[in-house]
Amino acid sequence: MKRHPLRWFAGASLFAAAAPALAYIDPGTGSMLVQSALALIAVVLVAGRSAWHKFKSFFSRRRDDAADREV
Amino acid sequence: MPPTARFRPLLQTLEPHPASFRDPEAHVFTAGGRVLRALTLEAAARYDAVRATGLLDAMEHEGAAVRSSEAPETPPPGFARMLEHEAVPFISYPYEWPFALLKRAALLHLDIHRRALGHGATLADASAYNVQFRGARPVFIDIASFRPYRDGELWAGHRQFCEQFLNPLLLAAQFGIAHHAWYRGSPEGLPTAGLAALWPARGWLSPRALVHVLLPASAERAAAKRAEAALARVGRARLPKAGYVALLDQLRRWIAGLEPRGFSATQWAGYAQARNYSAGALEAKRRVVAEFAARYRPHMLWDLGCNDGEFTEVALSNGAAAAIGFDADPGALELACARAARIGMAFLPLYQDASNPSPAQGWRGRERAALAERGRPDALMALAFEHHLALGCNLALEEVVGFLVASAPRGLVEFVPKSDATVQRMLALKGDIFPGYSEAAFAAALAARARIVRTDDLAGGRKLFWFEA
Numbered sequence: 001m002k003r004h005p006l007r008w009f010a011g012a013s014l015f016a017a018a019a020p021a022l023a024y025i026d027p028g029t030g031s032m033l034v035q036s037a038l039a040l041i042a043v044v045l046v047a048g049r050s051a052w053h054k055f056k057s058f059f060s061r062r063r064d065d066a067a068d069r070e071v
Numbered sequence: 072m073p074p075t076a077r078f079r080p081l082l083q084t085l086e087p088h089p090a091s092f093r094d095p096e097a098h099v100f101t102a103g104g105r106v107l108r109a110l111t112l113e114a115a116a117r118y119d120a121v122r123a124t125g126l127l128d129a130m131e132h133e134g135a136a137v138r139s140s141e142a143p144e145t146p147p148p149g150f151a152r153m154l155e156h157e158a159v160p161f162i163s164y165p166y167e168w169p170f171a172l173l174k175r176a177a178l179l180h181l182d183i184h185r186r187a188l189g190h191g192a193t194l195a196d197a198s199a200y201n202v203q204f205r206g207a208r209p210v211f212i213d214i215a216s217f218r219p220y221r222d223g224e225l226w227a228g229h230r231q232f233c234e235q236f237l238n239p240l241l242l243a244a245q246f247g248i249a250h251h252a253w254y255r256g257s258p259e260g261l262p263t264a265g266l267a268a269l270w271p272a273r274g275w276l277s278p279r280a281l282v283h284v285l286l287p288a289s290a291e292r293a294a295a296k297r298a299e300a301a302l303a304r305v306g307r308a309r310l311p312k313a314g315y316v317a318l319l320d321q322l323r324r325w326i327a328g329l330e331p332r333g334f335s336a337t338q339w340a341g342y343a344q345a346r347n348y349s350a351g352a353l354e355a356k357r358r359v360v361a362e363f364a365a366r367y368r369p370h371m372l373w374d375l376g377c378n379d380g381e382f383t384e385v386a387l388s389n390g391a392a393a394a395i396g397f398d399a400d401p402g403a404l405e406l407a408c409a410r411a412a413r414i415g416m417a418f419l420p421l422y423q424d425a426s427n428p429s430p431a432q433g434w435r436g437r438e439r440a441a442l443a444e445r446g447r448p449d450a451l452m453a454l455a456f457e458h459h460l461a462l463g464c465n466l467a468l469e470e471v472v473g474f475l476v477a478s479a480p481r482g483l484v485e486f487v488p489k490s491d492a493t494v495q496r497m498l499a500l501k502g503d504i505f506p507g508y509s510e511a512a513f514a515a516a517l518a519a520r521a522r523i524v525r526t527d528d529l530a531g532g533r534k535l536f537w538f539e540a
Contacts (some may be wrong), residue, residue, distance in 0.1 A: 009486070010134075024093050024094045024095065024452040025093065025195070025196045025198075025227065025228065025231055026230075027225070027228070027229070027231075027232075027303060028226040028228060028229075028230030028291065028302050028363070029290070029291040029294035029295075029302070030230070030243070030291025030292075031226075031230035031263075031287045031290075031291075032225050032229075032292060032308070033234070033290040033293075033294060033301055033304065033305060033339065034282060034286045034287050034290050034303040035225045035226060035229065035308065035310050035314075036225065036304055036305055036307075036308030036309065036310070037286075037290075038282065038314055038318070039225075039308055039309055039310040039311065039314055042310075043247060043312045043313055056162040062397075067121070
């Protein structure tokens, strides 16, 4: 695997998940709150999508099973 | 190798750059026209890490970022390394950029941020002042604002991006108001709350307006009431990288489609079509401009009242190496930007009202320099310009000529007589309160301050004066 030059940053970030943004600007609470809400929506969407896939695959498996039986 | 072996003592005094105080880990200094940046150990480590990804090399190669190299000077106390940056020919500010240039700068910023994320890095801020122009091409100058991307982090620069790029563009695209006056009065950007207050109710149906304008403004208001809860929530929040990228992409699509509303109907945008020049008169004027540029071959030419840049292009094609065109009409500036992109020459169109030029402002009135402090051209052109100051702003001819002669060591100035149709229109409602306005008075004022080296008569009593100060 190609060694990414910034991989040590990624490792360090595991220990700093809730640290300030290291930005020397004020990020603004309004913008950050919207992003945290978007993150929630994204999680819901991703969870929803995987639930939908499970739901679909459940039925397609049933259909496959039915097709198998017909053979 | 011990680090001191590389260093050499300073040859020139380092002048701290008055706008470089926000990032405590990287300060910009100037030294005799050179641009140097001092980095702390931490900032130097980040610079090395980003440099190692190949991102900076690629951006420098494409002209998207200024070239940076190690400088041999001893860093000032508290800093560990010195970089030298390629200087841009002229520093300009977002409140001087025409809509088209602010848009190009915004797209460059988003593209660089997007690419940085692909390399495991991000940008610590989203300041419009981190973009400058070479000709009409944007270039990123703040190499020290790259930071490692931490998984799940929020986009800290989102608000700044909106206030310094998106909101001024929306002001023109949504409401038909050019951003220059508001931005100049608020150099840190246009507050989102202000834009949200203007936004029509149907904006609540637009996901883009919701995410970047309306919700941030109302969340800001809500957070002011319950600050502790808001901070706790933000502290816990994690934005998946895909969400981060989606925000950048959404903004990119939105901004790429923005066009200023109503600018094509501004006074001068249709000037080239509407003016009552005969083809012969126009050709004569073009020929004189070409001869002026060929004779002086200025490294930097300022075209005051450049309109759509027609004559700026003639000068650039005939010996001027680079030009800045100033105009106060947003519609004409859009045409000039389109021309600059088309001809691909070193032509930078900027918004400027000669009767109220950009002042020095920001912290201690030094952070953003006044126009006159940012350079002086080798030559200027002021074609069909002086009468706007003399008759439009009621400035005495001596004042107008004094200003022109003080602005450049040589120039080409067009005098427009009172009998001219455009002057007659200007005076129709105002009345002729200018008994002293005449070609003879203009020539006398110029001769008292500079040497008139040549004159060329144009149609309708207009005349071109060549001066050397």
